[in-house]
Amino acid sequence: MIRFGVIGAGRIGKVHSKTIALNSKAKLSYIADAMPAAAEALAAQYGAKVASVDEIMKAKDVDAVLIGSPTGFHAEQIQAASNNGKSIMCEKPVSLSVELIEQTLKVVEKNKSTLMIGFNRRFDPNFGELEQRIRKGVIGDVELVTVISRDPNPPPADYVKGSGGLFRDMMIHDLDMARFLMGEEFVVVHALGSALVDKAIGVAGDVDTAAVQMQTASGRIAVITNSRRATYGYDQRMEVHGSKGMLSARNVHNTTVEVHNAEGTKADPIQNFFLERYGAAYAHELNTFIAAVESGDRNPKPSGFDGLQAQKLADAATVSWQTGKPVKVA
Numbered sequence: 001m002i003r004f005g006v007i008g009a010g011r012i013g014k015v016h017s018k019t020i021a022l023n024s025k026a027k028l029s030y031i032a033d034a035m036p037a038a039a040e041a042l043a044a045q046y047g048a049k050v051a052s053v054d055e056i057m058k059a060k061d062v063d064a065v066l067i068g069s070p071t072g073f074h075a076e077q078i079q080a081a082s083n084n085g086k087s088i089m090c091e092k093p094v095s096l097s098v099e100l101i102e103q104t105l106k107v108v109e110k111n112k113s114t115l116m117i118g119f120n121r122r123f124d125p126n127f128g129e130l131e132q133r134i135r136k137g138v139i140g141d142v143e144l145v146t147v148i149s150r151d152p153n154p155p156p157a158d159y160v161k162g163s164g165g166l167f168r169d170m171m172i173h174d175l176d177m178a179r180f181l182m183g184e185e186f187v188v189v190h191a192l193g194s195a196l197v198d199k200a201i202g203v204a205g206d207v208d209t210a211a212v213q214m215q216t217a218s219g220r221i222a223v224i225t226n227s228r229r230a231t232y233g234y235d236q237r238m239e240v241h242g243s244k245g246m247l248s249a250r251n252v253h254n255t256t257v258e259v260h261n262a263e264g265t266k267a268d269p270i271q272n273f274f275l276e277r278y279g280a281a282y283a284h285e286l287n288t289f290i291a292a293v294e295s296g297d298r299n300p301k302p303s304g305f306d307g308l309q310a311q312k313l314a315d316a317a318t319v320s321w322q323t324g325k326p327v328k329v330a
C-alpha cells in the first residue's frame with residue numbers, strides 16, 4: 001500500500017487525489033495547502049487528514065508525495081521530499097529555472113529517489129498508441145513530427161506575468177511530446193510568436209500565438225503550433241510522417257454522434273479543455289507512478305531528465321522568439 005501526502009489542493013491536486021483514492025494499492029493519507037480551507041475540503045471528501053507541507057515531508061507513514069502546488073514551489077518541495085526518503089510525483093514544469101532543475105536532480109540522484117514528472121499527454125490513450133506504433137516501425141523512420149495545441153480561451157493577462165511565458169507554461173507539454181514522438185534530442189530551435197488574441201498579453205510581455213520549428217542532429221524536423229484561443233474547443237492533434245507512411249491522432253468529440261442532412265455532416269463539439277480531454281491520461285499517469293513505486297522501479301517515465309530537457313527547449317524557444325534567431329540547444 002503506497003501512502004500519499006498530496007501538496008496543493010487546487011485544480012490538479014483534486015484530479016490526482018481522486019485517482020489515489022480510487023486505486024486499491026494506494027491510500028490518500030494527508031493533504032497540505034497554503035489555504036487551509038482548500039486542504040480541509042479535499043481531505044473531508046476522501047477521509048484524509050490535513051497536514052502542513054513540512055509534516056507531510058517528515059511523516060513516517062507517507063511513502064510518496066504528490067506535488068501539485070504552484071510551479072515556483074516544485075523544486076524545493078522535490079528536494080525536501082527526496083531528502084526525507086519519499087517517492088515523488090511532481091506536476092510540470094519542474095521549475096522555470098534550468099539551473100534549479102539541475103540542482104534538484106542532483107539531490108534526487110544522490111538520494112536515489114523515485115521521481116516522475118506530470119507530462120500527462122504521454123498517457124493519453126490515442127497519443128500513447130501513436131507512439132507505440134512509431135516504435136513498432138509502422139511508419140518506418142520518423143522524418144517529421146507535427147503537434148497542434150490550442151486552448152479554448154486565453155488566461156487573464158495577470159496570469160501570464162508569473163507563468164514564465166507561453167513557451168514555458170503551455171508549449172512545454174508539446175515540446176515534451178515532440179521529444180517523446182521523435183525519440184531523438186533536438187539541437188536547434190527556431191520560434192515565432194505574436195499577441196493576436198489579447199493585446200494585454202503582449203503588453204504583459206508574452207505571446208498568445210506561436211510556432212516553433214526544431215531539428216535533431218540527424219536532420220529530423222518537428223513543428224509545433226500553439227494558440228491561446230480556439231473557438232471550437234481544446235484543439236489537440238498530432239501527426240508523424242515517416243519513410244513508410246503517416247500516423248495521425250485527431251481531436252476527441254463530446255460524443256461520436258453525427259447529424260447528416262442536405263447541408264452536410266455535423267459532429268458534436270470537441271472536448272472543451274484539459275480536465276475533460278485528459279481525464280483518462282491523468283489517471284493512467286498516476287496509476288503508472290503507483291505501480292512503479294510498488295514494484296520498486298526507480299526510473300518511471302517521464303523522468304526528471306525529461307523535465308530538464310523540455311525546459312531547455314522552452315528556454316531556447318523563448319530566446320529565439322525574443323532575438324528572432326535560431327538557438328542551439330546543448
Ligand SMILES: NC(=O)c1ccc[n+]([C@@H]2O[C@H](COP(=O)([O-])OP(=O)(O)OC[C@H]3O[C@@H](n4cnc5c(N)ncnc54)[C@H](O)[C@@H]3O)[C@@H](O)[C@H]2O)c1
Binds near residue numbers: 008011035093274
Ligand atoms: N499536467 C497538467 O496538465 C497540469 C494542469 C494544470 C496544472 N498543472 C500544474 O500544476 C500546478 C498547480 O496548478 P493548478 O492549476 O492546480 O493551480 P491552482 O492554483 O488551482 O492550485 C494550486 C494550489 O496550491 C496551493 N498552494 C500555494 N502555495 C503552496 C505551497 N507553498 N504549498 C502547498 N500548496 C500551495 C494553493 O493555495 C492552491 O490551492 C502548476 O505547476 C501547474 O503548471 C499541470
